[in-house]
Amino acid sequence: MTERERIGKLVSERRNQTELSIRELANKCGVNYSNIGKIERGAYNVSIDILSRVANAMGCEIAFVDRSPLRQFVFDNQYRDDLIGDLCSDLLRDEEFLELTEESEQKERIISLGFWHLHIQGAIIQLFREYNGEEIDFDEE
Structure with missing residues (x-):
């Protein structure tokens, strides 16, 4: 699994736990909904700025992508x-x-x-x- 795929999986899991649709998350963080889908699939080289906005919209910090x-x-x-x-x-x-x-x-x-x-x-x-x-x-x- 690539690093992008790992991060995408964590974003997807967290989004599902917070019961947000891709569109709802996109609206909350100001990112195009198609890019949220690409992030979750590991097909988007997401910047720290965007990842931080996504994390904040889900009520967590960017640290959620690096868990022991x-x-x-x-x-x-x-x-x-x-x-x-x-x-x-x-x-x-x-x-x-x-x-x-x-x-x-x-x-x-x-x-x-x-x-x-x-x-x-x-x-x-x-x-x-x-x-x-x-x-x-x-x-x-």
């Missing part, structure tokens, strides 16, 4: 109606978490939040169980 597997898991689970969903939603509003690109740093940030906010430790433990089967023990950290 952990960040993707957090993104995919943000709308769950349980503690994991609440935690994931909060993480996607945490600027420090969003700035981290390495999965090990992201994991460290999540765990450190558990030490600061004891009430979310259970959700963090469950998040890592579901993500990769890892058992987090706050007593040993």
